Amino acid sequence: MVNDLKFSFVNIDQESLSMEMKAKAKYYANVIHWTLIYALPLFWLLDYSFLSADWLWLFAIRICIVFLSHCFYIYGGLAKNNWGTEMTLSIIVGLNTFFYASICSIASVSSILPYFLLFSIFFVLLNITVFWKPFYSILQCLIAYGVLIVFYKLFNKYDGYDVLIANGGGIFFVLSAFSCLIGFNRYQIAKKEILKNLIIEVASNRVIEQNEKINDQQNEIKEVNRKLNKLSEYRYSALNMILHDFRNFTGSIQMSLDLLKETNENFTAEQTEILGYIGVGNEKLKYLSEKMANSAESESSQIDYNYTDIDFGKAVEQVTMDMSDAATMKQIKLQLNIDPSSTIVYLDKIFLDQVLVKLMSNVVRYSASNTIVSIHLHKVDNKAVLDIANKGKILGSKKLEQLFNGLDELSQSHGVATQTTLGFSVAKTLAEQMGGKLTYNSDESTGNFYRLEFNLSK
Structure with a gap:
């Protein structure tokens, strides 16, 4: 259709x-x-x-x-x-x-x-x-x-x-x-x-209303983040205090056990066995305290994805509809062609939407006015394939390389970049982490061409 x-x-x-x-x-x-x-x-x-x-x-x-x-x-x-x-x-x-x-x-x-x-x-x-x-x-x-x-x-x-x-x-x-x-x-x-x-x-x-909503949401997120940071700092401080006291307690027990072991000639076999049990228990407590300390100090950079079956066609259609206002303001015509057969993928709904929004918004952003952006969703070899093409002003392969690899360059240079310059790169990174693939090309024959692929679940 x-x-x-x-x-x-x-x-x-x-x-x-x-x-x-x-x-x-x-x-x-x-x-x-x-x-x-x-x-x-x-x-x-x-x-x-x-x-x-x-x-x-x-x-x-x-x-x-x-x-x-x-x-x-x-x-x-x-x-x-x-x-x-x-x-x-x-x-x-x-x-x-x-x-x-x-x-x-x-x-x-x-x-x-x-x-x-x-x-x-x-x-x-x-x-x-x-x-x-x-x-x-x-x-x-x-x-x-x-x-x-x-x-x-x-x-x-x-x-x-x-x-x-x-x-x-x-x-x-x-x-x-x-x-x-x-x-x-x-x-x-x-x-x-x-x-x-x-x-x-x-x-x-x-667009103005959406920007106002986004600003309000950003303010709410900042406020919640501030409270979470305070709570995290309090939790971290309290946990460190508890661990410190816990380590002192296990250390004092160990010292007492060592002193008792030096004078164990007067102990009966049963008392010696009890001291051994106490020593083993103290070692376990020390091991657990070290594990808790390592867990409190470590920071995980991995994203916890919540995978579920998603209708890829509906997700693409919804994002395209959401982008229609921005495209209209730039006098860009969006042509959507979706395979009528089922395209079910096993992905995280929130991050899939983020991939599509960042991909589509940057396609519209870098497309010239009075041009056509064609969006074609189809299936190839048990994969859901989304092709996006714009034959307006050619961006060139060098420009696309910079846009799609902005995160890597940013991590190497430790610099600061805006959301505008990182949109393609974030979409590519998230797609790859969810098992997908985002490729791109720019030349006179194909125009500015983007392809997003995910494995079908059904």
Whole structure:
């Protein structure tokens, strides 16, 4: 089974998405509204140049349209949120569309070309700027087409529509229809950007929460460790005191036995036998005290593993899911392919998770952005094999050698290293201690390749 773990947007909170889209729509609606107001002198100049006989009437009508538009702006959905943003903007743009279409259909044929060109530019710029559903762009086009067809038929009874098409109408019909496609594409692209920003925000919040939990756990571990150190110091001191007194006691018994043995000629056979028993018992006590002292002073470096049967596939899938947020933030696509058959291994659950987490986290850390990390779990010769490959930026064999042998170099140099530089090395060491094998390779043919192997238990 193949799981594409570059998450889709189905997990996004719909309320957050709606709020972000409304905020974006409101912002661009404000831009369009104020642009239409500040562009008013340009329209006056156009009226004065091409319709000089009627420019005063047109001036007054434009002032009325601006006043009505601003009333809708104040009491509608842009300033006070009484109506929907798209509805309010549709009314404001609809007033301007109705007016421009009326001029293009009523004005004389010799004067309509510049108005058609300006009307076409208006539609193109509107759909480049606006953020609303494509339905509203189509609605504005239908309003313009309807007004043009009806008014031209009423006020130009002797001219056919071919005159309208030849004097700029054809350009307007083509550009306005094409601008609807621009509006559709802009809406989809902007929505995609909003979704992308939301998923990055969600992933970032999850990472922050996880870091807070980790910090809290680290503080708890430090506090418990401090208490354990104090308890260990107390136990060690108390044990040393007891052993010291115990050794003195056995030493004094031995001295007494030696003195008695020097004067044993007056002892009966039974008394001599009892002294022998006491001597043997004292020797055993000395032996036990030495063993206890050696046990108290020795420190074991071996890890006590708690082996149990584990479904390796489920462990790999869970770790991959946990790493999806970090991969998403780096725009890395995780592709998981797990053998559907059973992959049961006999390992320590806690340390297996640690191996997988350190391996996966460092694979993502050292992978380039906008690349694919493929994760393939399968079986080969009674072994569970996990292959991880990334064909992004090549790390090189020398770099991988340094990363996977960091613990050995650290122990030889007695230096200090961070968790980032030791992740691969710790994963390799733990895997080998549990009977597994972690290999790696980096070249142009395979990319950055990692293989983790464990023996199957079933």
